[in-house]
Amino acid sequence: MKKNIWMMTAIMGIVLAGVVQADVFTWTATSSGNWDDGGNWTLVSGSSGRTYPNNSADTADITNNISSDVVITIPAAGITVGVTKVGDADASHMLSFTGSGSITFSGGADPFNVINGATVQLDVPTAFGSNARILNGAGLLIINQPISNSSFLRFQPTGLTVRMNAEFQGIASGKLQFYGCPLQVGMTGSLLSNTEFLDMYGAGPMSAYGQDRTIDDRVRLSHSAYGEVLVDGMNTLEITGEAILVGRAGRDFGMIIDTATLHLSGDVTWTLTNDKLTDLGDRPDGPELVNNATLLISGSGNTYTDSTGAGVNIEGTGTFMVNNQTGSVTGTGNTNWIASGVTLAGNGSIAGSTLILRGGTIAPGTNAVGTLAVGPATFETGSTYAWENSKDEVDLLTVSGNLTIADNFTIAITELNQGIGASDIITYTGAFSGTPSAWTINGPAGYESVTVEDTGSAIRLTGLPAAPTGTVIIIK
Numbered sequence: 001m002k003k004n005i006w007m008m009t010a011i012m013g014i015v016l017a018g019v020v021q022a023d024v025f026t027w028t029a030t031s032s033g034n035w036d037d038g039g040n041w042t043l044v045s046g047s048s049g050r051t052y053p054n055n056s057a058d059t060a061d062i063t064n065n066i067s068s069d070v071v072i073t074i075p076a077a078g079i080t081v082g083v084t085k086v087g088d089a090d091a092s093h094m095l096s097f098t099g100s101g102s103i104t105f106s107g108g109a110d111p112f113n114v115i116n117g118a119t120v121q122l123d124v125p126t127a128f129g130s131n132a133r134i135l136n137g138a139g140l141l142i143i144n145q146p147i148s149n150s151s152f153l154r155f156q157p158t159g160l161t162v163r164m165n166a167e168f169q170g171i172a173s174g175k176l177q178f179y180g181c182p183l184q185v186g187m188t189g190s191l192l193s194n195t196e197f198l199d200m201y202g203a204g205p206m207s208a209y210g211q212d213r214t215i216d217d218r219v220r221l222s223h224s225a226y227g228e229v230l231v232d233g234m235n236t237l238e239i240t241g242e243a244i245l246v247g248r249a250g251r252d253f254g255m256i257i258d259t260a261t262l263h264l265s266g267d268v269t270w271t272l273t274n275d276k277l278t279d280l281g282d283r284p285d286g287p288e289l290v291n292n293a294t295l296l297i298s299g300s301g302n303t304y305t306d307s308t309g310a311g312v313n314i315e316g317t318g319t320f321m322v323n324n325q326t327g328s329v330t331g332t333g334n335t336n337w338i339a340s341g342v343t344l345a346g347n348g349s350i351a352g353s354t355l356i357l358r359g360g361t362i363a364p365g366t367n368a369v370g371t372l373a374v375g376p377a378t379f380e381t382g383s384t385y386a387w388e389n390s391k392d393e394v395d396l397l398t399v400s401g402n403l404t405i406a407d408n409f410t411i412a413i414t415e416l417n418q419g420i421g422a423s424d425i426i427t428y429t430g431a432f433s434g435t436p437s438a439w440t441i442n443g444p445a446g447y448e449s450v451t452v453e454d455t456g457s458a459i460r461l462t463g464l465p466a467a468p469t470g471t472v473i474i475i476k
Contacts, residue, residue, distance in 0.1 A: 021048035082107030091117030207233035289318025358382030376401030
């Protein structure tokens, strides 16, 4: 009997020896600013004998009695902690992690929380546990040194803004996801290293912080349960890697661009759903431009594909700038809708059918005279062609296929310089349907006698004011 008791006691000792003791510490900062100084911590619970949190089972609470900015120094040997909560009561102070070491937050699904609207700055390399999800928090997290994860890292709190000034380092099949959580891009170059893609999944705004920014990564902009992806701000955000634009069944739009310019200069893949119900029937979802925002697509030697064949629907108020040098920015074999308040501009090309709805505008060129190429084109009643006339060149819309122009269509002329007396403003290769005499020409003074006609292969303006000829004598 005594032998059995002894054996059971020994076994229990071995089991207990293998159990990691979980300690909970509260930051008091009564000694120094060093993480590994036990004088800075109060043990709330636990019995491991550790004087500061440095175990994957430990919890570090840095939220109490924060009355000034806090700088916490990480030792060269580094720190590993399970769950960490950081914040101050009135959200008025900066809490920074600095030093020569790194810190690992390994506490399961939700290892790191910024609370109470605090501002937290990571000035040391930081790692998160595998498949970590930052689920709770409110405030601003500024990342100034690389962060890493072995597979997947999600920032989910809608009240937390993450400003990335350094890259995320993962594995080739992993991803960094913002699920309704705002992302401020504070750097130029690659946000990702050895990571499959950046996943903007939901309504959290993505913006270029401080100035125009360019990132070289593969980015998926995807509609989620939180709503549309939002790209906002006053600056231009350029994505040179592949951009994948994903809609969601039962939702109107896959992406909102508010005020900002989103420049996609790499490959573009549209994955949209054909379920936008309008008074003209079903249309696909697509970007919505708000406050005169711009969606600019450019590139050389790139491919642009629409994986669904549903086409692209651009709505709102702003400009869809098409500056690709090859291919079609919206894929082929589909219909592209330019809705009221939207201007289709640029010097690139769109295959498939293009439909300019009431209140929609086509304006070839990029803030100057230019040529825009489209497939079969239809100008609905109330649509506009904004045409620029210059001395040596003029705007031109080239239509590959049939051209249909409804009555109550407007040609709005802007004079940059007086040129020749007649000019083709649209060319087409298919059949034409329309009544030029039912259209309206709006131009500056001197254009009252301009008329429009169909030549059988082009729409031509005649009676344009000619540039002055002869010798100009200047008398001083």
